[in-house]
Amino acid sequence: MNYLSQLTRSFTNRKVKIKLLGIYLAVTVIPILLIGFYLNYSMRNVVLNNTINEVDANVDKLEMRLNTILDRAINISDQIYISDDLxxxxxxxxxxxxxxxxxxxSYPIFNNYLRYYNEIENIRFYMTKEMITNSQFVYADQETxxxxxxxxxxxxxxRISWEYMQDKWTKESYLTLTRSVYGNNRELLGVLAIAISPDNLTSISKSELFDVFVSLDSEKIxxxxxxxxxxxxxxxxxKADIQDQESIIYDTEFKQENYKIYLRSFKPSKTLANQIQITALxxxxxxxxxxRKVLYNGFLIVTICLIVSITLIGLFIKSFDKRIYQLRDAMNNIAKGNFDIKDRxxxxxxxxxxxxxxxxxxDSIKELINEVYIHKINEEQWKRRQKESEFKMLASQINPHFLYNTLEMIRMKALINQDQEVARSVMLLSQMMRSSLEVSEQPILLESELKLIKTYLEIQKMRFGDKVNFSVAVECDIQDYYIFPLLLQPIVENAIIHGIDREMETSMIEINVYRTADNLVIEVKDNGVGIAPERLMLLKNALDASEDTAQQSSGIGMNNVNKRIKLYYGEAYGVDIASEYGIGTVVTLFLPSEKGPDSDAEIIDH
Known part of the structure; x- marks a missing residue:
């Protein structure tokens, strides 16, 4: 009951179009397909069974004819075996x-048998006594x-034995009856070999529709x-061990096609050890x-009918679903307070x-709202706009132009006082402030971003003096290459804050820009204290972590850069960090590569 309740609840929670389509499939499409598969399988079995029955009757006739041929050779061997003249x-x-x-x-019996019985191809008697050989009497030398x-x-x-052997004279292979012959005193006189005519075997199977093979002891055809x-x-x-008169049917693959095998095995009369297999493929x-052609035509008709019916039910579901969604959207708008509904x-x-x-x-709700709340809402909106105007007036008193003019005035006074260092510091700060205040979410030229970074590093160099040096190397053409603003600045700032070793005489910040086959690569290197392995592992995990996890860890600026790159360019790009404690840190940005001719490296050293 619980399972039935869960199933009912799951069906109830589905969308209406899913329910309609599911019911249609359950009561129409699936039963038709099941009936089609059943008919296909049943007709296939009926046709195969009829064919097998026909093959069974043909094999019965073939076995009877084959036994007649073999019995002829067996009777001849009996007469020769007891012949006193031989x-x-x-x-x-x-x-x-x-x-x-x-x-x-004086012993023409071999020729008589060959003349009157076309089932026999030849008769050879391999003598133990060394005598002159002719076509029937052959001396059994050591090789034989x-x-x-x-x-x-x-x-x-x-006792009679059957072999598939090569004739000594013709070099052709035949199904051959072999039998040792003894004298009156039980001394071995030789071995009799009676070969069955291949033409006679062919005549008994030429009317068969399928391939028929006769094999001996399941070893040779x-x-x-x-x-x-x-x-x-x-x-x-x-199954080579099937018993006498047993017939089996099984499936196999032969000549790279699927066959049903009908196998009949029997023992020729007066034979103890050999079995003959008749196999129909x-x-x-x-x-x-x-x-199958008939079934295909039937399936085609059913498929056309299903396509038409599915198309019709699909059009109905689409129209029904569209109207339901329009009604639902209208109700949703009313729930959100939007009462302007189109009259559809x-x-x-x-x-x-x-x-x-x-x-x-x-419409009724809108009229009620207009009567009770419109006046109050208008009054509140007017008060809010008044506050916004006052705030804008206050904010306009301090604007970027005022800041730039003030910094320029300070720089001019420093120049008048011949303080070049202060004047340059103020100029660099003004440039950086101008660039920062003009930042938007629109991509900017990579050259502009590098220019801002150089300005920032100049300021840091003036702050730390000869203790900090930097270089910017652009090893490829970056003209017209755009990136999001402030991707590099947090990385360089981390290198300044965390990378500089206070005990070193000179700390070096290197920025390298180059292309690979798939990426534009920007490296930020420092020779500072580096990052301990445990700390480095935390930073790497933070780069791959979710937003909440990343915010709880350090390296927020680097995580932000990594996230912005992946959101805009895709998961294949981002930030990588490598560091050796006591040696330095390398932070690498991977961006999409732009095709363009490489240019000579532009190196700026300070």
Missing amino acids: KKVLEQEYDNNLQIYNAYA RNQAWYQKAIERQG VHSKDPRYLGEHPSFIK IPIEDVIKDS KLGGDEIGQAYEDLVVTA
Whole structure:
């Protein structure tokens, strides 16, 4: 209940236009989008399931045809395995090669099989007995005996094994049945190899719509429409340990596209160790392309309808919100005492009627105020203006011209008395006072600000004598460069007050102006006592602190300069301070850089 109350209160506190838009989204846009996503997902699944069912039926046919081909090779191997004529040819001793050729000719069964069964590509018998080799009878030399398929056939002692191996004569690779053959006394006569015709495998899968791969033991692809994949590892097979007659479906990525994989695994008859996998790769995007087009068209229609409806509700909300704000502003003006409300036509509904009533109310209040308070207000205003006039008359008695004239009179008397130092001091003070009194919030030339700083330093030099020296170095063109007034004066004043070491014979104040790639930099250096690390940390923190915090810390003038720079130029600019205790302090101002040719450094030393 508390959660429901908080939700209700939060909704109540929202603006009316937010409420209207939220309700529209909740009851119209969101349900339509959810229904669209549901239909898209459901249709996608229906299309994919139909395709998978079709593929399942095709794979059933493909498995049946493939088993027919493999069974043909298995039956041939059985007949050869039990053939007494073959054993007689291999066990008999021969005196010359002619007798061997005659023996081969008396056993034409290999040629008969190749002639009548197009499922078979070739038949090779690798003999252990060293005899003359022809196209079917091949002597198993040491190289052949070292091959894995030959050794595996011997280890299985007459049981059928399937290999994807290269033919000795054609150098082509075939799906091959291998089987060791023994004599009547169980002596090894050789290994039989029956290769399956690739053309026959192609004929059983050429009508398939999708890519179909036949692999052996999930290790090598033995048939594919694309010959580039023959002999390759079937990377799209994720479960190599599936059981006989098991079919699985899963998603994977192949050739940088998303596929749904239909995998069927089975064992050929009379085979113990090998499994054949038939894999159909279903490209998801191609399958759902047509249905997606229909859905896209549907989404387009829905989107157009939503755009029209959102536009209409937006126009209504905008008009409603505008009239509400006009009514609210009128009420706010009345609350603040401003009863001059424009007579607007906000329509004939409740909002327009409320505004008309508010105008009548404001007029009534104005009449009442005029009757009771106008005379008293006018009297108080007259008295205040009288006081202001008296104050201005008093202030005008002492004005800047009077001050300048007085200082000029003092300077002239000093010149008459031949006191040059006093005369110069008065002149500098007059210049500085004139510049200070003319300061406004408008930017001034940087040259003018530097001139004021030089005047200030001249006065300080006259005050401290040779104990204080200064230099101003301008290392770039600052013509027509404007800054806010009194940015440098507080920094230089701090250097005089806090930077000068009273025990040093000569204190130096250096002002350097130069440009970097991004900034105009103004440095104020002194060789005074420096700042202790703890104090320096406080000053740096104050530069980054809020207004209230900064006012509570020291360095108010520097904080003020930093704040003015950031407010006018941006957060990328400001003031930085660096100091080493006992060595000196450097305060740096970073201002925006202005493009312009560099000029020779102008150095003023005193």
